[in-house]
Amino acid sequence: MDEQKKGTRRRGEILEEAILNATMDELAENGYSHLTMESAATRAGTNKAVLYRRWANKSELVMAALRKWIPTTNIDNIPDTGSLRDDVVAYLRARVEPVKTIGPQTIRGLLMEPQVWRTLVAAMPQIIQRRSENKENKMTAAMMVILKKAELRGEVRLEKLSPRVISLPLDLLHHELITKQEITDTAIAEIVDGIFMPLIHAARQ
Amino acid sequence: MDEQKKGTRRRGEILEEAILNATMDELAENGYSHLTMESAATRAGTNKAVLYRRWANKSELVMAALRKWIPTTNIDNIPDTGSLRDDVVAYLRARVEPVKTIGPQTIRGLLMEPQVWRTLVAAMPQIIQRRSENKENKMTAAMMVILKKAELRGEVRLEKLSPRVISLPLDLLHHELITKQEITDTAIAEIVDGIFMPLIHAARQ
Amino acid sequence: MDEQKKGTRRRGEILEEAILNATMDELAENGYSHLTMESAATRAGTNKAVLYRRWANKSELVMAALRKWIPTTNIDNIPDTGSLRDDVVAYLRARVEPVKTIGPQTIRGLLMEPQVWRTLVAAMPQIIQRRSENKENKMTAAMMVILKKAELRGEVRLEKLSPRVISLPLDLLHHELITKQEITDTAIAEIVDGIFMPLIHAARQ
Amino acid sequence: MDEQKKGTRRRGEILEEAILNATMDELAENGYSHLTMESAATRAGTNKAVLYRRWANKSELVMAALRKWIPTTNIDNIPDTGSLRDDVVAYLRARVEPVKTIGPQTIRGLLMEPQVWRTLVAAMPQIIQRRSENKENKMTAAMMVILKKAELRGEVRLEKLSPRVISLPLDLLHHELITKQEITDTAIAEIVDGIFMPLIHAARQ
């Protein structure tokens, strides 16, 4: 376990981090439904009151823990491979990355309880984006950057693309996450090569 | 409320129906998280043991209640308008129909708690389909019928369509349900005219 | 401990008795302040909810436990020794008896926490008497019987005794309980021989 | 309320007095069980740590607050009316006085919760006396002074009075306080005229 003993009394961020880590570990080992405010607190070497001072209930706590585990850096660094197709593939993979890097045990633990997994994954957009205020645009912002570069290369005519098409790769990715609970590289390739790129080509004529 | 008074003691299907109706009403009025086995039982004028004899837990009960409220007939009667585009639009509308016909109060009640709504809607495919065993195919079965008729009319070349493209309209519909919590006719039109039909056309060359 | 295992599920009075016994044992071993609803429940092999269904809080529970442990039978069988002095002594001893027979450990456990002890003992009149409605009279009823017999023997002139004198032995007994936390036979003798009997004699002239 | 604003920072006795006053007010308004270290501290415009530096726990704090509110001067000035009977009556009244002068709101607040009232009143002897070490004698010290003066007047033969008789008036007064929660002048008269004085007379022969 991760308890700490008689050192100096932890507080603030140090304590908060310990709690979120403990939450994540509990989640991984015992799953969402077996995770208790009590168990998370005990594992973190503290007590429920401290948790409730920060998060109103279990799902808030788990959200926070997930948000911390999912490094959001890769949202910002937009791939630049020189081709639209590869940029989109790279971008989608980067989006899936954090879900994979939560750690195999954690994922396995969460996967044990599909309906929870679905809820969490469904909430993942909000989880990731909550910090940015313009929720709508942020989602497609990276896609827009990618598409604009492609337009400069003459690969795409942006004005002919509806917002729905632009958000299509991400939408299908999310749907895949929700439905399949796992995303393979071939699935990403199918989405990009079988659906997105044909639409791009169709929009050029 | 729906309690029944000192008449003859209900049992079997009559009782079961009363329970599921009560469950639906509780769901609509108080939401999923405030629905308890106790509250459903009380409202139905019976007790928990009777419920547990039929359903193992709350989600089973709610599933059953939803399944009863969602008339499944429209899954089977596949539209036949004479054009692929209209068939698909009609089919998608038919799929959304039950969600709308759950009744305005119920919907409103469920919408109060978005994450529950998402969970339920995400589970709706299983809810609707559970009776059929071949889950994978059933989903696209109707689409296949529609597409085959279109192929006979020369509108589409089926062998050039990947499974992912075939299920695309439904996938996007589900994603729309989950994300937007409401589906407009224009959204359906956008999906069909802006995404699906272009892909069909692209696959003809 | 007193837990019971996988027998048939206890309920009603059997369960209640088990709880009160467990409460008494906890009280004796760990004292009032260390007694918890939880600990009492656990020791009785049940859970808090069952306790709270019967008693609103800890003090109610303890009151009930004490009331059960203090056999009230001896209140009724009035001593008849043939002399007023001995009757009163016997009566006072009988009143103190239950307090002693709660069991030495129990007493010792309670004595550990004087302020609790005082509270409890102060409440003892109600504990003992709650069942009788005419609280005032019941207290002195036994004394009246004793005094009437003494009057027949010519030992006392009842009409010259004020209510306050009649209840004096019991009052002093209670005060002794509260103050000294223990009652010796000599204390009873002092009360009767040094205070009550002189007043009786004084009232004869 | 009694909070103090951004003046100079209080300390020492000024602070202490503010705390005890706040405690008394909380006690009066909300009763003993609703009084918390936190509420007392907040009302005094300070914080718990300051209280705990002075008193170990709630009951210590309340004791201190009561001790401050009960003017103890009248314990020392022993009445001297010229007759034993009147001296004792006056003494008993003086003993009851502080309980009455705690202030009407305070009393009313305390009376709301009878068992607390009993606890407090039962503890009152210690409250009042704690400063003197010889607990036993202090109680009867004043009575002894009164009785000695009476002996000089020939009203009583001290050597024939047992300690129990000497402390009798106070004992009955305390019992009255505990039992009746209020003491009338007639009650005092009954104790003195109906019980104590007859014993004195009886001890003269």
Add this chain to the structure above:
DNA sequence: CCTTAATCGAGACGGTACGTCGTGTCTTTAT
């Protein structure tokens, strides 16, 4: 028509977790 087995209505039970509150300690900052 009468008996019998099954199910219902009602509610207590054993259990887990909830979210809150109070105590007493400790840390930090300011005076």
Add this chain to the structure above:
DNA sequence: ATAAAGACACGACGTACCGTCTCGATTAAGG
């Protein structure tokens, strides 16, 4: 050095809901 402010560790509170079980009343079905 102590006050002010407030977080922390701990433990108990009283409640809610779960899923099981007991008990007596009722009812459908079979002899």
